Amino acid sequence: MKRLLSGINPWLPVFAFVTMFHVMRGSTGDAIIFGIGTALLIADWKKLFKWHMPERPKFGKVSVALAILVSSSVLFFSERGGWQDVVLLLALAPIALTLVYYRDHGPKPSSTRLMARTKWIWLTLALVMAVSELFAYIWASVFKDDQSYPTISIIVNPVLESPYGRGIFLILWMLIGVGILQLWRKK
């Protein structure tokens, strides 16, 4: 068992749990997405992809800004949940995966006490958020009252119906994407 689980990424059990959670609550779409994510993590962990591992792709600021502008325009001007949004999001999925699927460079940086502390702080915040939402979902289901126990979706949905709310969320989502992909990071 120890050998089987050797080198497992901590994200894998999290994804497996989220997939099971979505299966149990009957959210097929979300279960499929996290199921595919789980399969990708297993395939990468067990090195099932036999193809050539590429170098990290590089993009200029102009091309990234143009892609953001086009994507934002589609998501902003089309009806929320329309086919344009679906097509765009489906097109973005393989592009985003391509942007992160490259060979790791150099040895893994050693974890300093400072970095370990920082990781724990952010991990705690993420866990508190996740548990808060999980319990809001459970209580809302038990008491049939999603106004007293709103999940984040319940709060955000009315905001996203307005073009301004959608625009703000869009900018935030895009900036988070650029940030985690580190497309504009200098070093």
Next chain:
Amino acid sequence: MPPIPVIEYLAVILAGFAAWLFGRLRPDLISPFGDLIARIMHNRNTRIAVIVVWWWLGWHFFTV
């Protein structure tokens, strides 16, 4: 008074903002958020996981 989950969400957002700000003002106490992202995104498996979560957020809020 807002519902308890809303208070919890706001508390986490405020704490996250404080942690982000602290990282910029006192990098000797908390690493800047960008450095943390650079650190965790060193690993390909983590990159895949993070990008799936990011994409799912977009899918969940824009198409559902």
